[in-house]
Amino acid sequence: MARTTSPEESWGHSTVRTACPLDCPDSCTVDVTVEKGRVIKIDGGDTNPVTRDYICAKVRRFAERLYGEDRLLYPAIRKGPKGNGVFTRVSWDEALDQIARRMVEIRDKEGAEAILPFCYGGSNGLLTQDTNDAALFRGFGTSRLARTVCAAPTGAANQALYGKMAGVTYFDYVHAKLIVLWGVNPAASGIHLVPYIKEARKAGAQLVVVDPRATSLARQADLHVAPRPGTDLPIALALHRHLFESGLADEAFLAQHTRGAEQLRARASEWTIDRAAAEAGIDARVLTRFAEMYAAASPALVRCGWGLERNRNGGSAAAAILALPAVAGKFGVRGGGFSMSNSAALGIKAAAWMNDMPEPGTRLVNMNHLGRALTEYNDPPIRMLFVYNCNPLATMPDQNRVLEGLKREDLFTVVYEQVFTDTTRYADVLLPATTFLENYDIAKGYGPISLQLVRPVIEPYGEARPNAEVFSELSSRLGIGEAEEETDTLLRIASRLPAAISAELMETGSATPPFGGAPVQFVDVFPLTPDRRVDLFPEALDRSAPAGMYGYQPDPATERYPLALISPASEKTISSTLGELRARPAVLQMNPADAKARGLSNDDPVRVFNELGEVQCPVALNPEIRPGTVSMPKGLWRKSTYNGSTTNALVPDSLTDLAGGACFNDARVEVALLGRH
Ligand SMILES: Nc1nc2c(c(=O)[nH]1)N[C@H]1C(S)=C(S)[C@@H](COP(=O)(O)OP(=O)(O)OC[C@H]3O[C@@H](n4cnc5c(=O)[nH]c(N)nc54)[C@H](O)[C@@H]3O)O[C@H]1N2
Numbered sequence: 001m002a003r004t005t006s007p008e009e010s011w012g013h014s015t016v017r018t019a020c021p022l023d024c025p026d027s028c029t030v031d032v033t034v035e036k037g038r039v040i041k042i043d044g045g046d047t048n049p050v051t052r053d054y055i056c057a058k059v060r061r062f063a064e065r066l067y068g069e070d071r072l073l074y075p076a077i078r079k080g081p082k083g084n085g086v087f088t089r090v091s092w093d094e095a096l097d098q099i100a101r102r103m104v105e106i107r108d109k110e111g112a113e114a115i116l117p118f119c120y121g122g123s124n125g126l127l128t129q130d131t132n133d134a135a136l137f138r139g140f141g142t143s144r145l146a147r148t149v150c151a152a153p154t155g156a157a158n159q160a161l162y163g164k165m166a167g168v169t170y171f172d173y174v175h176a177k178l179i180v181l182w183g184v185n186p187a188a189s190g191i192h193l194v195p196y197i198k199e200a201r202k203a204g205a206q207l208v209v210v211d212p213r214a215t216s217l218a219r220q221a222d223l224h225v226a227p228r229p230g231t232d233l234p235i236a237l238a239l240h241r242h243l244f245e246s247g248l249a250d251e252a253f254l255a256q257h258t259r260g261a262e263q264l265r266a267r268a269s270e271w272t273i274d275r276a277a278a279e280a281g282i283d284a285r286v287l288t289r290f291a292e293m294y295a296a297a298s299p300a301l302v303r304c305g306w307g308l309e310r311n312r313n314g315g316s317a318a319a320a321i322l323a324l325p326a327v328a329g330k331f332g333v334r335g336g337g338f339s340m341s342n343s344a345a346l347g348i349k350a351a352a353w354m355n356d357m358p359e360p361g362t363r364l365v366n367m368n369h370l371g372r373a374l375t376e377y378n379d380p381p382i383r384m385l386f387v388y389n390c391n392p393l394a395t396m397p398d399q400n401r402v403l404e405g406l407k408r409e410d411l412f413t414v415v416y417e418q419v420f421t422d423t424t425r426y427a428d429v430l431l432p433a434t435t436f437l438e439n440y441d442i443a444k445g446y447g448p449i450s451l452q453l454v455r456p457v458i459e460p461y462g463e464a465r466p467n468a469e470v471f472s473e474l475s476s477r478l479g480i481g482e483a484e485e486e487t488d489t490l491l492r493i494a495s496r497l498p499a500a501i502s503a504e505l506m507e508t509g510s511a512t513p514p515f516g517g518a519p520v521q522f523v524d525v526f527p528l529t530p531d532r533r534v535d536l537f538p539e540a541l542d543r544s545a546p547a548g549m550y551g552y553q554p555d556p557a558t559e560r561y562p563l564a565l566i567s568p569a570s571e572k573t574i575s576s577t578l579g580e581l582r583a584r585p586a587v588l589q590m591n592p593a594d595a596k597a598r599g600l601s602n603d604d605p606v607r608v609f610n611e612l613g614e615v616q617c618p619v620a621l622n623p624e625i626r627p628g629t630v631s632m633p634k635g636l637w638r639k640s641t642y643n644g645s646t647t648n649a650l651v652p653d654s655l656t657d658l659a660g661g662a663c664f665n666d667a668r669v670e671v672a673l674l675g676r677h
């Protein structure tokens with residue numbers, strides 16, 4: 001499958017069908033129009049039927065990234081002091097030789113664990129991560145990275161309770177009579193779900209939204225529950241208590257299909273509606289109505305999102321929410337049950353072909369502790385940071401500490417990137433990466449159950465190269481493996497997929513999902529736990545969580561820093577991807593009552609601060625956010641605020657109760673007019 005002719009010639013069309021592998025549940029089919037070797041239009045296709053021929057505004061603009069002035073076009077090495085942004089162009093050979101030489105030097109002197117590979121959500125496909133990169137770093141014996149910045153707590157809960165059983169997919173929303181959107185905002189973070197929700201509503205479904213902000217869907221909902229961030233656990237436990245105490249729990253289902261119901265019931269027993277409502281800062285009548293609506297409706301569907309995981313209680317909260325359909329007996333009907341990540345639904349792990357390479361026992365670094373690791377870790381200290389598929393200076397907690405680490409003159413930083421990001425500025429060596437329009441990949445959806453082939457629609461721009469090739473070349477320089485072409489890696493990974501899936505994927509560009517892409521929980525799919533039951537009280541998690549399973553940890557607010565700062569997904573970027581295209585400064589959203597108490601008016605320049613840092617930006621008065629909570633988008637670049645600090649400068653690097661996740665929404669802050677101290 002070597003690329004001998006240009007993609008255009010070999011396909012003979014100016015519109016090429018491919019798929020978007022960016023970090024979003026929808027995994028859209030995209031049709032890309034190419035003229036004279038240049039992308040001129042990106043639109044939706046329908047191989048993955050949820051795409052329905054339209055795509056989000058972000059990816060429609062992707063050519064602006066592809067050809068933008070921030071695009072990295074050739075390898076380069078730092079010239080002058082760290083962070084001054086001046087680089088000298090070098091050849092790929094020079095850059096890779098220098099990296100390989102440094103890796104060996106560091107290993108010989110301090111051990112390979114002094115090298116930390118750092119990657120996350122760039123392109124989410126099966127080819128760009130956990131393939132040749134993992135072979136290289138495992139083979140060399142570097143430190144390992146715990147990739148916990150997202151979905152770690154929800155994933156741990158889903159794994160422990162259900163073994164990541166497939167969830168209700170978009171197609172079946174229309175069958176639900178009640179839809180609960182819990183800590184998720186599909187109008188921004190997965191837009192193709194929205195029409196399915198609308199169809200369900202037309203067919204008579206009620207909608208409940210649990211979100212501290214009155215999002216567009218919350219404003220249309222039958223019930224909007226607007227809790228203080230981080231209080232979903234008491235709310236969910238109060239629903240459980242209501243079900244158990246009112247005789248509404250499905251005892252037959254619990255006996256046949258679950259374990260641990262008694263312990264869950266015991267932990268929920270202390271959370272009366274009144275107590276939970278007081279803790280969450282909501283009206284007890286709203287919570288009572290929620291409990292009654294949920295108990296009464298069938299099919300009832302809970303869409304559990306990621307907004308609720310990003311705090312100290314995130315893991316237990318997700319578990320308590322995912323346990324609701326089991327206790328209330330909502331499974332076994334089309335449109336009933338839960339909907340979470342479907343990334344495991346095809347039984348394909350991310351590291352499709354890595355499964356037979358043993359996980360080494362080298363040091364494991366939690367990515368949320370990057371700042372700490374770079375400035376404090378000693379045994380050995382981190383001497384090389386190899387960043388790819390990630391923009392940590394923009395996306396990791398405790399930004400000021402990350403920055404302090406990146407500024408270390410004795411840290412050798414490689415940044416392998418598509419564009420000149422905030423992190424890129426602190427590199428010693430820059431490597432230019434292809435985008436999904438220039439490389440192969442295999443895109444796996446986590447909303448719909450889907451697997452699609454991503455194929456290059458244009459030749460790599462400048463000297464950009466795909467991950468698969470660059471990591472295998474480095475491996476060959478270090479005597480770990482042989483250099484191979486990207487297409488060889490693709491074929492090798494495809495050959496590790498289940499045979500039927502692989503054949504269809506390579507032949508047609510996509511794999512047909514099982515059960516028509518719409519499995520019914522407890523009819524078509526069952527828990528993948530060891531005893532095939534729902535584990536409502538996972539003992540191992542109970543032992544590891546600081547307050548035990550379903551144990552609530554109180555709000556971290558103090559008198560000085562009373563406001564909860566959240567940073568939800570915005571329509572403009574995917575995490576920080578495309579952040580370079582943001583032209584105007586980002587704005588802090590604040591309830592008018594909170595603004596009044598601080599003497600602030602709309603558009604005032606403010607400082608948002610706590611002990612970790614300060615963000616300077618304009619404030620917008622917005623009644624759609626609950627009092628006591630302020631909001632700023634996730635994924636901002638440093639240029640998007642007045643002082644080059646973003647939300648993450650205010651985010652502690654504390655960890656969630658389960659799985660070491662990030663506590664982005666545990667930032668507690670004060671806000672004042674800029675200039676007034
Ligand atoms: N446009 C766009 N799409 C994206 C992304 C993006 O950055 N931009 N990111 C992608 C990625 S990486 C992910 S993980 C997903 C995330 O997608 P979502 O699950 O939608 O996650 P968030 O945007 O973090 O938060 C969702 C909602 O939770 C609310 N929220 C915040 N704190 C709490 C809380 O404590 N409890 C409750 N109940 N609600 C809370 C927020 O106000 C927000 O409206 O989206 C993916 N899709």
Ligand SMILES: Nc1nc2c(c(=O)[nH]1)N[C@H]1C(S)=C(S)[C@@H](COP(=O)(O)OP(=O)(O)OC[C@H]3O[C@@H](n4cnc5c(=O)[nH]c(N)nc54)[C@H](O)[C@@H]3O)O[C@H]1N2
Binds near residue numbers: 151389577
């Ligand atoms: N304050 C706050 N911060 C957050 C969150 C929050 O809720 N609040 N949410 C978090 C979440 S949910 C997530 S998932 C993380 C994501 O954080 P990151 O993993 O940093 O994701 P991105 O910001 O999208 O950056 C990915 C980078 O990878 C590059 N890239 C893409 N494809 C390739 C490739 O094929 N090869 C190479 N070498 N590079 C590539 C892109 O150009 C991009 O700059 O951010 C987290 N950060």
Ligand SMILES: [Mo]
Binds near residue numbers: 023121150
């Ligand atoms: Mo994420």
